[in-house]
Amino acid sequence: MLKIKHVPEQLFDVTVFPIMMTLMFTYLFGGALAGSTSEYLTYLLPGIMVMSVIMTTMYTGVSVNTDIQKGVFDRFRTLPVWRPAAMVGYLLGDMVRYVLASLVILGVGLALGYRPGGGVVGVAAGILLLVAFSFAFSWIWTLFGLVLRSEKSVMGVSMLVIFPLTFLSNVLVEPETMPGWLQVFVDVSPVTRLVAAVRGLMDGAADVGEITWVLVAGLLLVAVFGTLTMHRYNRR
Template sequence: MTTATAREPKTGEPAPVATETLAGLLVAGERPPRPSAWSASATFGWRAMLKIKHVPEQLFDVTVFPIMMVLMFTYLFGGALAGSTTEYVQFVLPGILVMNIVMITMYTGVAVNTDIDKGVFDRFRTLPIWRPAAMVGYLLGDVLRYALASAVMLTLGLVMGFRPGGGITGVLAGVALLIVFSFAFSWIWTMFGLMLRTEKSVMGVSMMVIFPLTFLSNVFVDPSTMPGWLQAFVNNSPVTHVASAVRGLMEGEWPAADIAWSLGWSAALLAVFGPVTMRLYNRK
């Protein structure tokens, strides 16, 4: 019988230990079942939430930043564009909500890049779990951050005079549509998080993409006031479609075309950048 050695606690002399017994101690019972795709993804999502617990400064972009955006743009442009901040907040709040949530999606790529730099992903890839779980978990964790930012902005908007004609149903529908689009949009930044070497590079590239998409849209003004060549870009921007859909739902309308475009963009982004991201993840 093959034996291994161990030291007795009193004498310190080697004592024979049966290999079968040692194996029985190390591997007791049956192997636990492999976690489901949802269970693994939810676990990684919870990990993202625990990171916020230890570094609460990560919530600044979903609390302080949205408040600054609403106050600044409403009182800066309200009188000049609409003649009244109360009237302007009815138009601009849904747009700023879309703009803010789309902008904070880039932090998903930053978080992915940081974990890669620390070597955490090397451990993730050795685990017997659904391979995309780590990526999906990041995005699920960010969904809660998007919901928190939406709640902060809508609460402030109500204080400032925002009155959604669609009531609570329209508001929830608009926020749900925005979160679906943001989840799909975040896959772009996970791809950049895997491609680029540093988190500063991820931030820089993200800003280059996000700023034209958000500012060249109908977030702040009606595109009909823009030059014709610019209207062509703005009217076909995914952010414009999402902002129009969210604004319409909160007003109590049902903008079917804009909702369809928003969901179509979401499906296209997920179909294109999801597989590309996972291919990079498997080869990283």
């Protein structure tokens, strides 16, 4: 968090980028896909919120890799602190960024006319679920940050994973409008399940099955990639 204090432009990816994404997709596709921007915004906004936050998670791995190259981790290892503190600190700090990105998108949506059916409670629950899953998802990129040899490599590999997951999902359109072979991929995508869970909470029609799937998937991600990350970190 102190890095943000000294270099506030680090927040551009969770402020300017989400605003740009929301406005761009609302006005580019709203009239063509839903007949009006207001109707499309109701469907789009929870999806854009998930897309923006999930895309932001890759910067955790980039930060880890950058600090390794600069020798920051060598200093951490000499300090009398809890060994996982350095890795967990990145993730907890980034959770603040995820919340900020979600609130920025919500604010833009409300200004454009978005009215969530789930009210304050539904929106808060949706954001909480999104942030919790993003925390778990970020452990993948911390492992990449430890394994790959440069920050460009981390970003490149992360983009190869995140872009198909986010754009080939239910963020922008209903999966039923896609070819059958593509629906097979979309239906099993974790981003699709996360969007469905968040959208249901924000719309006031919570899907217990999707919420449970997201929570279980998040726990598995932490168990698998958290363990692999700490094993790799302790061996460096």
